[in-house]
Amino acid sequence: AQSVTQLDSxxxxxxxxxxxxRCNYSSSVSVYLFWxxxxxxxxxxxxxxxxxxxxxxxxxxxxxxxxxxxxxxFHLRKPSVHISDTAxxxxxxxxxxxxxxxxxxxxxxxxxx
Amino acid sequence: xxxxxxxxRNRITKTGKRIMLECSQTKGHDRMYWYRQDPGLxxxxxxxxxxxxDINKGEISDGYSVSRQAQAKFSLSLESxxxxxxxxxxxxxxxxxxxxxxxxxxxxxxxTVL
Numbered sequence: 001a002q003s004v005t006q007l008d009s010x011x012x013x014x015x016x017x018x019x020x021x022r023c024n025y026s027s028s029v030s031v032y033l034f035w036x037x038x039x040x041x042x043x044x045x046x047x048x049x050x051x052x053x054x055x056x057x058x059x060x061x062x063x064x065x066x067x068x069x070x071x072x073x074f075h076l077r078k079p080s081v082h083i084s085d086t087a088x089x090x091x092x093x094x095x096x097x098x099x100x101x102x103x104x105x106x107x108x109x110x111x112x113x
Numbered sequence: 114x115x116x117x118x119x120x121x122r123n124r125i126t127k128t129g130k131r132i133m134l135e136c137s138q139t140k141g142h143d144r145m146y147w148y149r150q151d152p153g154l155x156x157x158x159x160x161x162x163x164x165x166x167d168i169n170k171g172e173i174s175d176g177y178s179v180s181r182q183a184q185a186k187f188s189l190s191l192e193s194x195x196x197x198x199x200x201x202x203x204x205x206x207x208x209x210x211x212x213x214x215x216x217x218x219x220x221x222x223x224x225t226v227l
Contacts (some may be wrong), residue, residue, distance in 0.1 A: 034215075042220060046215060
């Protein structure tokens with residue numbers, strides 16, 4: 001069965017600094033990978049997804065993620081964060097054919113002015 | 114208007130009470146899901162339904178039941194609520210495209226069991 005580990009529960013950064021949120025997964029088969037964002041008091045919104053093809057995936061709000069099969073990772077990056085990026089970020093994995101998502105524990109990103 | 118709506122948005126109840134959380138969608142998706150979110154645990158799948166006649170248990174279905182009244186409606190019930198069911202509950206919908214699903218989430222229901 002697949003599993004997801006988000007390596008940092010909280011990440012504080014200063015505004016306009018770069019950020020990386022780390023995600024590792026475990027699966028014995030091919031997977032699809034997702035990043036979702038949850039703004040305060042809201043539901044989850046899809047940031048980006050990797051299905052196949054190019055390992056660098058670009059999403060909304062300037063975020064991107066890179067799929068690394070050998071390291072079983074799917075880290076999320078943004079070169080310059082804004083106060084509005086303050087949110088909780090969830091990595092999720094779906095085994096091909098499984099049709100269900102397994103979520104990581106979440107990383108709370110806090111942007112300081 | 115929101116594509117996935119949940120009612121109520123907040124609910125406080127007492128131990129032993131029966132509670133129903135409702136989810137409606139206008140996306141026309143066949144697949145619907147119920148998750149609970151607890152701090153530090155991410156989202157855990159309670160039940161999911163791939164069509165009106167298909168109901169499946171998720172990771173943490175004990176103490177919960179569901180009803181898929183129509184393609185657009187999927188309700189979650191707590192027959193006898195207990196305090197450790199205090200959590201944020203999310204409904205989601207999806208449709209399979211190219212062998213995978215992208216899930217779309219409602220705004221959540223915050224449930225407190227006293």
